[in-house]
Amino acid sequence: MSGEPDWPAFRALFPTLNDKTYLASGSYGLLARPVEAAFRQYLDDRLAKGADWGGWGAHTDAVRDGMAAILNAGADEIAITTSASAGINSLASALDFSGPRNKVVVSNFEFPTGAQIWHAQAARGAVVEHVAEAQDGSIPLEHFAAAIDETTRLVQITHVCYRNGHRLDVDGITRLAHERGAMVLLDCFQSVGALGVDVQAMGVDFAVGGMLKYLLGTAGIGFLYVDRRHIPGLTPTVGGWFAQADIDAMDIFANDPAPDARRFQAGTPPVVNSYAAEAGIALIREIGMPAIEARIRELTGEAMDGLTGAGCRLATPRDDARRGPQVAIRSTDAAALTARLAERGIVVSWRDGNVRAMFHAYNDAADIAALLDGLTANRELLA
Numbered sequence: 001m002s003g004e005p006d007w008p009a010f011r012a013l014f015p016t017l018n019d020k021t022y023l024a025s026g027s028y029g030l031l032a033r034p035v036e037a038a039f040r041q042y043l044d045d046r047l048a049k050g051a052d053w054g055g056w057g058a059h060t061d062a063v064r065d066g067m068a069a070i071l072n073a074g075a076d077e078i079a080i081t082t083s084a085s086a087g088i089n090s091l092a093s094a095l096d097f098s099g100p101r102n103k104v105v106v107s108n109f110e111f112p113t114g115a116q117i118w119h120a121q122a123a124r125g126a127v128v129e130h131v132a133e134a135q136d137g138s139i140p141l142e143h144f145a146a147a148i149d150e151t152t153r154l155v156q157i158t159h160v161c162y163r164n165g166h167r168l169d170v171d172g173i174t175r176l177a178h179e180r181g182a183m184v185l186l187d188c189f190q191s192v193g194a195l196g197v198d199v200q201a202m203g204v205d206f207a208v209g210g211m212l213k214y215l216l217g218t219a220g221i222g223f224l225y226v227d228r229r230h231i232p233g234l235t236p237t238v239g240g241w242f243a244q245a246d247i248d249a250m251d252i253f254a255n256d257p258a259p260d261a262r263r264f265q266a267g268t269p270p271v272v273n274s275y276a277a278e279a280g281i282a283l284i285r286e287i288g289m290p291a292i293e294a295r296i297r298e299l300t301g302e303a304m305d306g307l308t309g310a311g312c313r314l315a316t317p318r319d320d321a322r323r324g325p326q327v328a329i330r331s332t333d334a335a336a337l338t339a340r341l342a343e344r345g346i347v348v349s350w351r352d353g354n355v356r357a358m359f360h361a362y363n364d365a366a367d368i369a370a371l372l373d374g375l376t377a378n379r380e381l382l383a
């Protein structure tokens with residue numbers, strides 16, 4: 001798309017915004033009319049054709065191609081999974097922790113799944129070391145430098161923290177990890193679709209996420225990116241027939257993993273969800289990530305300045321380079337404050353003592369004003 005996108009026209013694609021101030025896109029992105037139409041198309045195809053394995057496969061492949069474009073990866077480097085957790089599990093199953101490189105370094109910004117799965121690998125010899133926050137709530141590079149060493153196999157980092165909106169220094173951490181012979185898994189679930197995620201520029205080895213938040217798809221579908229240089233050396237022990245080199249081989253006498261990242265898949269792909277994810281990704285690509293990122297940066301910046309001016313304490317750093325689409329507001333009772341805002345038609349969510357306002361490009365200045373009014377009207381619940 002050339003020039004400034006028509007943001008009011010984009011906003012009009014999301015009927016929920018007629019009734020709600022929706023600031024929970026990091027929880028679940030809104031349903032756009034074209035995504036609703038894609039769900040209906042699935043039902044029409046189902047009614048018209050019954051079984052349509054070939055047609056369904058085409059939708060999964062379109063999602064794979066779309067994700068490859070968004071991440072600046074090759075389609076051969078993308079597995080389409082049923083969740084981010086499924087992708088991490090498949091990758092974990094392919095890693096060898098029996099030798100001296102058995103450490104997994106995990107930041108304290110991770111979503112639970114991105115730590116729990118590595119702790120589960122203790123049974124296979126993995127040793128997990130956590131990287132904690134500094135006093136100011138950030139995790140500085142030095143903390144990673146102290147944890148990553150010659151025994152480290154993998155570093156699990158989140159791009160934008162789900163609890164407080166902090167963005168990690170992915171480039172710096174990846175450089176450090178590679179210097180020390182470790183690989184990096186980036187969880188970009190809280191950024192992809194809102195911030196540019198270029199896996200080649202970042203140099204990460206793996207990336208994981210899903211399509212229900214900023215990618216405007218639906219729950220029940222995710223992706224795993226695997227740098228193609230690693231694929232031949234990684235054989236998942238979590239798999240199935242859709243992970244085989246030839247899905248139609250139906251060979252029960254051997255496991256013959258696909259030569260590409262499809263080896264990280266398992267069974268029947270999420271068919272219905274592929275229709276929706278394809279439509280959501282198409283919307284994002286039509287507007288373009290640079291315009292979406294700039295719009296969200298502007299909205300969140302305005303919101304942060306307004307909130308700070310109104311006396312709110314923020315858990316998210318103001319520096320654009322150190323944050324993403326989330327603005328986390330400190331509260332004495334975040335659950336109660338979230339409920340009070342809901343009474344006014346303002347949808348936010350809360351974690352870790354923070355009310356989280358999570359913006360997408362469909363938000364506008366009126367949403368910021370409504371949030372400010374709602375928070376100042378409930379000042380006694382602000383920390």
Ligand SMILES: Cc1ncc(COP(=O)(O)O)c(C=O)c1O
Nearest residue numbers: 083084085111113162189190210
């Ligand atoms: C950063 C992050 N990682 C992982 C997950 C979990 O994803 P899934 O439920 O697809 O496994 C979430 C879900 O909200 C998330 O925000």
